[in-house]
Amino acid sequence: MEVSWEESVTEAINTIYLLFSAYLVFMMQLGFAMLCAGSVRAKNALNIMLTNVVDAVVGSISYYLFGFAFAFGTGSNANPFIGTTFFALKDVPNPDFDYAYFLYQWAFAIAVAGITSGSIAERTQFGAYLVYSFFLTGFVYPIVAHWVWSSSGWLSTSSTQLLFGSGAIDFAGSGVVHLVGAIAGFWGAFIEGPRVGRFDAFGKPVPMRGHNATLVVLGTFLLWFGWFGFNPGSFTKILVAYPSTAGQGNWTAVGRTAVTTTLAGSTAGIVTLFGRRLLIGHWDTMDVCNGVLGGFVAITSGCAVVEPWAAIVCGFCAAWVLIGLNILALKLQYDDPLEATQLHGGCGAWGLIFTGLFAKEEFVVQVYDSGLAGMAPRPYGLLLGGGWKLITSQVVAVLAIVGWVSVTMGPMFYVLHKLNILRISIEEEVAGLDVSSHGGYAYVNHAEEEQPRRYADYVRFRDDDQS
Template sequence: MAALTCNAADLGALLGSATNLTAASYICDRFDTISTRLSDTTYAVDTTYLLFSAYLVFSMQLGFAMLCAGSVRAKNTMNIMLTNVLDAATGGLFYYLFGFAFAFGNPSNTFIGKHYFALKSITSPSTDYSNFLYQWAFAIAAAGITSGSIAERTQFVAYLIYSSFLTGFVYPVVSHWFWSSDGWASPMHSNLLFGSGVIDFAGSGVVHMVGGIAGLWGALIVGPRIGRFDHAGRPISLRGHSATLVVLGTFLLWFGWYGFNPGSFLNILKSYDDGRSYYGQWSAVGRTAVTTTLAGCTAALTTLFGKRLISGHWNVTDVCNGLLGGFAAITSGCSVVDPWAAIICGFVAAAVLIGCNKLAERLRYDDPLEAAQLHGGCGAWGIIFTALFAKEEYVNQVYPGKPGRPYGLFMGGGGRLLAAHVIQILVITGWVSALMGSLFYILHRMGLLRISEEDEMAGMDLTRHGGFAYAYDDDDDSFPSHQQKKKNGASFMMKATPPVRTDEV
């Protein structure tokens, strides 16, 4: 908020006497007090908005946990839940020590930040503790995406190592490139890439592609789960044990996405000074929430009918993944496109997800959460979509101060934004592949990546975590003992869902 100033000498001259000069000084003192209070109120409102958005994004961790738990078999529920908790905890420590500094430690060079390690000297008008909390919630979201790709056959120590490396270095460097004012491809950099910079508003590339590509390499190197493909290479469905948890996780992620996308404005009390007193950043926040909603809804319905034509079933799990694919795609351009364009984004995102899943089956690639296909594939589409449909008016509002900035190709803005976004896809793919692919390969060679065949068949809950997530037996004293129940044939056991060959569905 611009400071409002009052000069007593100038005001006294207008009033026209020495007495009025004293009055002018008094008026200016009161005016300055009011101006300071207004400025403080602006900071308080914007910080409250940012913190509330951070809490919404953090709630997505619960969504990830429920979605992952429901998508794996019951015998691995404890394992996947623990990895989700540790993603947040490990990510919090390493992002505090290194990640935030590498991402937003200004002033710095165009490649990596170099200030604010362990939040030293962080407090300033542009950066505060609330900024750290919000950005940390994004960092652990990227790590959560990766954990789903390698679920049900990965050693726990591998989760700790990759999560620390991803949140402490790999992801922060990417976010510095595209979100820091010093980043070489940032839309706020003084020397814009192709005169436009990259418009990745909330992270289709920075968050979703990073997490998806990391998961892609992890799943490729660790290999498919036992039984995922038969001896002829035909896919066999290893169904998750709880569609209820999948739906619960999806709705929690949907709720959190309203902090993920609209919250990425970082502030709300900002006027656009276009002659409309009712119109400002608060309006753009609302529009962003609407585009996010429409893209997800369209993708969900497209997936519903598309999968019905392919498989003959109305599958709730596929619909949930389609919905999330639409959200991942719109995340890049949510603030700079019209609602009608968001519908196109969701429609194509569903087609991208279905196509990526078909390709994964042909290549014998196993990802229990479809994370690489959903976040990587749909995230890449979202980056291209933004370069095609970004509207000039919205681009200039969200990224002011650069007259003549390129906008969407299909909106008449030329191809420079598209060229910048193609560069973004290539550099993210190369960076994450080089670092995370190498890390997973090293873990594989050291014997730290995949669990033994015996552990995988029995389930990691029993072999690695001390017991199952669910009570298989009723231990109430009013019932016969465990041994007696087994003797009488009265034990209560959960039955496994038999595998289904997907080419027969």
């Protein structure tokens, strides 16, 4: 079939935009690494940076071998172990997008493992990171991606049999990415238990602040920049176009998505800043950074289908969800060094619910129906008069994701725990993972001053334990 010049140009532009978005999402790994490194104590900085690298490299192999096929592959050619190529996809709009589409989806997949690593930081054996990262990226996450983003998924908005006539709207992954990573991290942190010294004998929390606010701020801004590939770039998942009568292309929706993303994150950041000021009595850099990220996580589901004013509402509520869950976590003596479960889980779940409340009918039709004539009316936000179908689908999606990740990652972490390959020893944790597992410290000056004494302490603890 002969392709016109206009079609070739359109295809080339879409491919370039898809790849550029993939590069932005991949750069979020650097943001995760900097955020995690700054949020842990100095004696564990080298370890947490290494685990972020491991999440990327191990996730790449597992997603290539298994994950992409589970998420989007069809037939005998869906997996390289079975057929000649794993790029036989019905879900990709154009076969020429296959490689670019794989790269974009891969960048999403490895982000999930990065979320989980934050929850179990500072007390986990390195081998456990290898196991969970491979399993989460290659199997657990892709199944959820298939449910929501594949045309044959039971929660998909493009399925031939829409759940409640709607399907679940999770445009860029508040549930598919963030909630999955958070629930996996929750079970890991819950089974491991709190870090040594995190709570005193009376159950009251003992502060264990991160060692470098500069890295936290750097990581936050890198994640902010990458989110412009995460959310606006997610139009490449569907490559929709507005009806020609509208006189506008899908670039208008891309711009709107970038604006809603920015407003939600900014609102959550400022609300968290002032909210925490009232609670603790001073301005806190770490808190405002997490607030910004919480707003981004929440808006990720509905960024393409809500008005800018609704994004402000989303960010405002996300900030209080984060603050409230952090208070609850301390009361329950749950220890998550990066607040990853509260941030990505709580705000991710809120994002799905928010979309069911505030999705605008016009935008839902533009994004998911592409102006096709004869389509049944699309359910939209409950608070905008759209009825209960969409919000019910969103609630079902939250429950399904939490259930699926719990029945897969929970037993996996429990088995690792029973095999004594999940948590490090108390002596190693006191000495720090950098010296006990990686032969040194992340900072030269710190190593010169502290390593001889701390390593001697570690050796003494180890020898005493063996004797």
